[in-house]
Amino acid sequence: MIHAAYTPSTTAVGSSLALTALLGLLPLVVFFVLLGVFKVKTHVCAIISLAAALAAAILAFGMPVDLALLSATQGAAFGLFPIVYIVIMAVWLYNLTEKTGRSEDVRRVFAAVGKGDMRVQALLIGFCFCGLMEGLAGFGAPVAISCAMLLALGVPAIKAALVTMVGNALNVCFGAMAIPVTTAAKLGNSSADAVGATQGRxxxxxxxxxxxxxxxxxxxxxxxxxxxxxALAAGVTMGLGHILAANFLSYELTAVFASLLSFASVTLLLRAWRPRTPEEQLSETSSEKLSGSRVALGLLPYWLVVVIFAVAKLWTAGIDVPKALESTDVTFGWPGLDGQLVDAKGQAVKATQFTFSWLSSPGTMLLLTGLIVALVYGKSSSGGKYPFSFGKGMTTLWKTVVDLKLAILTIAVVMALAYVMNLSGQTVAIGTWLAAAGGAFAFLSPILGWVGTAVTGSATSAGALFANLQSTAGAKAGISTQLLLAANEIGGGIGKIVSPQNLAIAATAIKEPGSESTLLRKAAPYSIAFIALLGMIVVLASSGTLGFLITN
Structure with a gap:
């Protein structure tokens, strides 16, 4: 039986806001304690926490059983599409270069551009290329790949890991075609374009x-x-790229566009300037000279994805491509749930609407890019050096899905958890309670994202867990929603520096398993300093002093 007109209450437990908020926190506490203290696998933590959220929603908040379960199914569906869809296609695109062996040519390009200076090469790989990979794939792949590349060039292991983790942090919030932005905006009832633009400022x-x-x-x-x-050229142009892409092009392309711009600026600089390189900073480079076609083919996935996204998001000459793609979106109320949840004014909540964006999804654009890359690689082996076929490309896609099976499960369950907490009123209660901090919440906002990613390893998960809380608290405290959502995701990226999963990935990539504690000790000061600075920036933005950072 479907129960009608369930209205979440912020005083459901003992008629007390504080007690209701504390009980609403239970699923998150369970998640973080299991993961951070007992080292339980992430997907198991998510499943147990989902069970705790369902129990709290039904037994304490009075949500009907069927509506609670339906909330979980809608969240899982959103996790699978578009989030998992984009993740799979992004990782597959990178895997194509690895499977063909053309990733070696990509490494040689960076070595040649860096003029043999390991420090400049480390900037190109740990900052520019890692940012590019973060924009395309995310989910740990950029750190693993970049650490391994730096190690191969001769950078000391611990330094290779630190440079990569610290250098990548500010692109994480735009990772995997800006999935953290899309997720946070969706669950925080805000515009993804506005959140992305604010992040980009x-x-x-x-x-x-x-x-x-x-x-x-x-x-x-x-x-x-x-x-x-x-360093100045790389940093300034990366920052400029964030501003341009997030505010004027497409927030999904921010990390990709900015990283390519940063790489190009350093390349141009090195045509006219060369650093004085001490002997111990000379890298181990290959003497093999690459042809122009091998360079173009090695970099094909990266420049092609920019072209396809630019057309899909910006082309309006003759035919309005963005509008045409968006016209194919299918929006419908989630069966059995839509119309059954109402706010205090008796109005049906809009969160039960589901949009199936099959053609306009970044995942479809990545799929198209991958198909073209697989076809081109199958037709051109560069003189037999890189034999490949379209069929092997499809096999690589299937293997990518298999390799990501636990990540897929985790994302789906975390999204189910977020939807149950949001629609039952748990996050509303928490947000209302925290909003009592008033203007001080502006400083706390990025710390929530930092904690979320530090524990879960994912800025997307941090957005799923805290976006609605940020939105609710911001509305109560009179602070811009898009500012708080942006702070949550940027803070999440900074928290990834000290995430146990990220540390483990880096330690494995530099071939020093067990070095996680050393990496944590050396990386933590940077992460803490960054999050403190971000908190102060958010406070100044919310007070109007840096109001230009907020996009309306």
């Missing part, structure tokens, strides 16, 4: 100087003194 405040910090990690004051022009 805040991140440059960090990006412009982070490459100089990376030189310090690599080679101390000497490195900063000898290679600062490259």
């Amino acid at each position: 805040i991140t440059p405040l960090f990006l412009c100087w982070i490459p100089v910090l990376l030189l310090g990690i690599l080679d101390g004051k000497r490195g900063m003194k000898q290679a600062w022009p490259a």
Whole structure:
């Protein structure tokens, strides 16, 4: 039997806001304690926490059983499409270069461009290329790949990991075609374009100087003194790329566009300038000369995805491509749930509407890119050096799905958890309670995202867990919703620096398993300093002092 007109209450437990909020926190506490203290696998933590959220929704908040379960199914569906769809296609696109062996040519391109200086190459790989991979794939792949590339060039293991983790942090919020932005905006009832644009105005405040910090990690004051022009070019253009893409092009392409722009700027600089390179900072490079076709084919997935996204998002000459693609979206009320949840005014909530964006989804654009890349690689083996076929490309796609099976399960369950907490009123209660902090919540906002990603390893999960809370607290405290959602995701990216999953990936990539504690000890000060600075920026933005950072 479907029960009608369920209205969430912020005082469902003992007629007390505090008690209701504390009980609403239970699923999150269960999740974080199981993962952070007892080291339970993420997907198991998510399943147990979902069960806790369902129990709280039904037994404490009075949500009918059928509506609670239907909320979970809608969340899982959103997790599978579009989130998992985009993740699979993004990782597959990278895997095509690995499977064909053309990733070696990509490495040689970076080595050649860097003029043999490991510090400059580390900027190109740990900052520019890692940012590009974050924009395309995310979910740990960029750190693993970049760490391995830096190690192969001769960068000391621990430094390779630190440079990659710190250098990648500010692109995480735009990772995997900006899935964190899409997720946070959807669950926070805000515009994804506005959240992405706000993020794109805040991140440059960090990006412009982070490459100089990376030189310090690599080679101390000497490195900063000898290679600062490259660091300045990389950082300033990366920040400019974030502003341009997030505000004027497409927020999904922010990390991809900005990383390519940053790489191009350093490449142009090195045509006219070359750092003084100490002997111990010379990299181990291949003497093989690459032809123009091998360079173009090696980089094919990266420049092609930019072209396809640009057409899909921006082309309006003759035919309005974005509008045409969006016209194919199918929106419908979630069966059995839509119309059954109402707010305090008796109005049906809109969160039970589901949009199936099959052609306009970034996943479809990535799928098209992957199909073209597989076809081209199957037709051109570069003189027999890289034999491949379209069939092998499809096999790679299937293997990508299989390899990501636990990630797929985790994403679906975490989204189910988020929807149950949101639609039952648990996050509303928490947000209302936290809003009592007033203006101080602006400083706490990015810390929530930092904690969420530090524990879960995913800025997307942090958005799923806290977006509605941020939105609710912001409305109560009179703080811009898009600012808080942006702060949540940027803070999430900073939290990834110290995430146990990220540390484990980096330690494995540098071939030093067991070095996680060393990496944590060295990386934590950067993460803590970044999040404190972000908190102050959000406070100043919310007060109007830096109001230009907020997009309406």
